[in-house]
Amino acid sequence: MTSTDRTTIASISTPPGAGGIGIVRISGPHALALLKKVFRPAAHHCPYESHRVYYGMIVNPTTARPLDEVLAVYMRGPRSYTREDVVEISGHGGYLVLQSILELLLACGAELAQPGEFTKRAFLNGRIDLTQAEAVIDILSARTKKGVDLALEQMSGALYRSVESIRQQLVQIKALLEVALDFPEEDVEIVDRDTLLTTLRTEVFIPLRRLIDSGNQGRIIREGATVVIVGRPNVGKSSLLNTLLQQERALVTPLPGTTRDTIEEYLDLNGLPIRLIDTAGIRENADEIEQLGIRRAHESINRADLVLFLIDGSRELSEEDRHLFRTVDRKPLLVVINKSDLPQALQVRDESVMLARAIAISARHHNGLDVLRQQLFERLTGGKEQWQEEGCAPNLRQKVALEHAEQSLLRFRQGIENEVEHDLVTVDLSEALNQLGEIVGETTSDDVLDRIFNQFCLGK
Structure with missing residues (x-):
């Protein structure tokens, strides 16, 4: 999955109010060209090497009026937050100064970034999955250190790994059922019912229920x-x-x-x-x-x-x-x-x-x-000193998807126990896979993605 939006976006990435420094971020194919339009490096020769910091001034190219003394860094994609070319300009942290730099970039051709658009591009370009993107929100809104720790676990892919482990078991089960459908007249039993039910219990239902139960703990930590x-x-x-x-x-x-x-x-x-x-x-x-x-x-x-x-x-x-x-x-x-x-x-x-x-x-x-x-x-x-292993605690959206997946799998298991035809029970199995895909972003609809990323602040 890659971003199809080839515009170059810009936004202030630090909170409103006065501070020691403030950052204006640019992402897109014309990020470096925009920097070159407005940045006057102190050094006579500036090679604009990736991931090198350069000192200079932001200058209006039309009026030659300096706006601020800054540090600028260019990060060539894919080695950046969005996997696109990214520029970060660190200036003085006054709102008017940063706003004037942003307005200059917009006048030079950048588009104003929407809330969460940098992180959305990171997701669409495959740098992070959807659980990691949502963890960014949790980091920004965490009220305690435990909340930060949980969000960092999610950022490292803890929830993704747990969901993916369950999903891979279901993919293998679905593959066996499809083989059995393709060769119905084989004398050898391709799918052993008892083995399948044992795998469902130990490798799917138990870890799935553990994730669902941890959702209430995660809600308390987050909210x-x-x-x-x-x-x-x-x-x-x-x-x-x-x-x-x-x-x-x-x-x-x-x-x-x-x-x-x-x-x-x-x-x-x-x-x-x-x-x-x-x-x-x-x-x-x-x-x-x-x-x-x-x-x-x-x-x-x-x-x-x-x-x-x-x-x-x-x-x-x-x-x-x-x-x-x-x-x-x-x-x-x-x-x-x-x-x-x-x-x-x-x-x-x-x-x-x-x-x-x-x-x-x-x-x-x-x-x-x-x-x-x-x-x-x-x-x-609930008397538990430690949170769920690896900090896996789904948020409400993720928990609902897990619960829907569990319901589909209960119907699937019932069908296997009652020896229902394989082509019928795989419908419930496919639905469970779709629900798990919703969590990590593989099958998530555009309107759900928009709701998720609209929760972000500007510049993130």
Whole structure:
């Protein structure tokens, strides 16, 4: 698969805002010619050797007005990011400077790159597969080091290798079935049913299910998990938020109803990005503004991956506590008893369902926080300290394709077990192969590709 677009594109590749340096990237057949139009090297003779850095000025060829002092590097294809001729101009990192260089290149014949177009060309030109292209998005959007590590594993081809291993097994099975179809009258059995079913189980279904199961882990690493702190007013929700974040993010007062709206911050929990939400205290007879906050609290609870249900251990449980517990006990839940530094008034035996596995902490004095963090991590990861082997964790698009492939293979296996004619069961086998091809980009439609690469920023 190669790119059929022979235009030369250009874009600013560094983020908006002031910085020490900024990069303008060019890719396409006229990249070097464009550089020669606008670049005046300091050296009298400039051979423009590939992968050599040259110092000089960007100059408007029409007006001879200098725009910036820069370093320029030319990378001859295919030894470049896109496998095309690529030029990168490193200038000062002010937006106006970089924009003026880009506008000059566009005036000289370049076209403005679309979001993700450099990476799309790398994919179309065979430098990377689609899983590696999507990993670029994950690297750019990663919120924790674990997210970066997972994305780098994908960039190295970890997911591709896992999918390709399954796909090759299916290709071999399909080839055997086709041979059996071509020679139906042979006395020798070409396809042994028991051997085929064993291969399907060990080499296809087990690794396929392992990949599907790792998708939820990958979602948490990429997107983060939503943890909502819930409880009556003044049980210490804002204090817990501040303690976990190690900063004074929420106001803490002895007055009930201080928090009138949800407060959201991200927390790095052992490499997991946690979207931590402090909610308004939920109680009856709240005023109109507080009721709006309570409504948002319920909305947050509905979206939560985990609820921290907070109780004041220095007071007896109220009917409001019990009612609120009944509204959240169907969600993944951790019950936390706060204010363990004060004399305790809870009757644990009388509330065995609610308090049986509760964690006692003091948000004010930071007691029990290590146990709480560990419990949070285990609940969100299923108690698994390590992620899937080689970091193979498909994103949602990839996971859906894997699930569709699994469904097709279940029908295929059923057909083999029931001794259905080979020409009929190969239809399901071909469908599974197409789904796996969707993941790596071999059979992916243009509209899906457009949706994927439109997620990229300009210049990447």
